[in-house]
Amino acid sequence: MAPFTFNTTAGLAFGAGTAARIADHAGLLGERVLLVTDKGLVAAGLVEPVVQNLKSAGIAVEIFDDVAADPARSIVMAAAERASEMKATGVIGLGGGSSLDVAKIAALLSGSGENLDDAWGVGNAKGPRLPLVLIPTTAGTGSEVTPISIVTVEEDEKRGVVSPVILPDVAILDPELTLGLPAHVTAATGVDAMVHAIEAYTSKSANNNPLSRALAIEALTLLSANIERAVEQGDDIDARSGMLLGSMLAGQAFANSPVAAVHALAYPIGGRFHVPHGLSNALVLPHVLRFNAPAAGGAYAELAPHVFPSLGLGPATATQDITAQFIEEIADLNKRLGLQTKLREVGITENDLPRMASDAMKQTRLLVNNPREVSEQDAFDIYRAAY
Numbered sequence: 001m002a003p004f005t006f007n008t009t010a011g012l013a014f015g016a017g018t019a020a021r022i023a024d025h026a027g028l029l030g031e032r033v034l035l036v037t038d039k040g041l042v043a044a045g046l047v048e049p050v051v052q053n054l055k056s057a058g059i060a061v062e063i064f065d066d067v068a069a070d071p072a073r074s075i076v077m078a079a080a081e082r083a084s085e086m087k088a089t090g091v092i093g094l095g096g097g098s099s100l101d102v103a104k105i106a107a108l109l110s111g112s113g114e115n116l117d118d119a120w121g122v123g124n125a126k127g128p129r130l131p132l133v134l135i136p137t138t139a140g141t142g143s144e145v146t147p148i149s150i151v152t153v154e155e156d157e158k159r160g161v162v163s164p165v166i167l168p169d170v171a172i173l174d175p176e177l178t179l180g181l182p183a184h185v186t187a188a189t190g191v192d193a194m195v196h197a198i199e200a201y202t203s204k205s206a207n208n209n210p211l212s213r214a215l216a217i218e219a220l221t222l223l224s225a226n227i228e229r230a231v232e233q234g235d236d237i238d239a240r241s242g243m244l245l246g247s248m249l250a251g252q253a254f255a256n257s258p259v260a261a262v263h264a265l266a267y268p269i270g271g272r273f274h275v276p277h278g279l280s281n282a283l284v285l286p287h288v289l290r291f292n293a294p295a296a297g298g299a300y301a302e303l304a305p306h307v308f309p310s311l312g313l314g315p316a317t318a319t320q321d322i323t324a325q326f327i328e329e330i331a332d333l334n335k336r337l338g339l340q341t342k343l344r345e346v347g348i349t350e351n352d353l354p355r356m357a358s359d360a361m362k363q364t365r366l367l368v369n370n371p372r373e374v375s376e377q378d379a380f381d382i383y384r385a386a387y
């Protein structure tokens, strides 16, 4: 068996009501905590129970609620400065992937005094960071269990800090926090989580490992069984629980067997046209799967019965037929979830496609993991098919 490494968040707490018991982790967080979130969650009342519980345990809390989608470098730096100014002893990130990503870097820079420009890339952040607890309010990014933080820098370019140092100490998974997510956010973030599992399972990374593949299958089983119910019936706590757990498992999978061309081609859509990350992935997903099928068709056929148990595939069904059905079902799922399915529907014109293809080529850290090599012409052809 090939050697591999597997890193994940040390502690997990799953269950309804766990966020309002954050003070269970008072010993870890210390006396002064910076809570990183966004104004929408403050207004929705999701932050207050956490703050009250911390205060009841004698912990001083400052709230940084300036996080916006696709967080800019200036926001990340402001959060880190705030943590340093208040001499924070711990950082909490509460929100979608953006808030969690900002909290990771605030804890890193404030704890280590490192410079953000020295931390970009894989393994360059050294730490130590401040104690860190992450509480996701969407079921998609899996950021609570990934060593990755994505920041938008000049000219809408996305850059990543990737290092086990920014894995949090504890992830708190409270499905009650996701009950109020609008249907379109539930759909897009849920498909993103499915992409994490699919790309982890088929990753060409040398660290693609049996743990990640087992987690990816369990993640896809949970996500596909619950995504439509969570979209149609947002207050269904069982469906929300399945989505939150599935997205975390997919996060553990791809944190150690990294994602590939779907994400590489999604970033130029999100960066330049401000399309949400999950929808960007959904738009190119079926087309990248079709492109990858000659190399990854066998793996897609292995996943098919877990993702679509009702497909009715007999033991005699040829692998390429199973793969083809799997890809068609994925495309159909996007439609059933009410997601846009064409690049032209999100403000992209045909003239934008060549530059998007050249931008996608910059995502080398992702493209190296793709089961089939992607040229700039291939990227253009995939965008053309998705247009």
Ligand SMILES: [Zn+2]
Residues within 6 Å of the ligand: 141, 192, 193, 196, 263, 277, 281
């Ligand atoms: Zn993603």
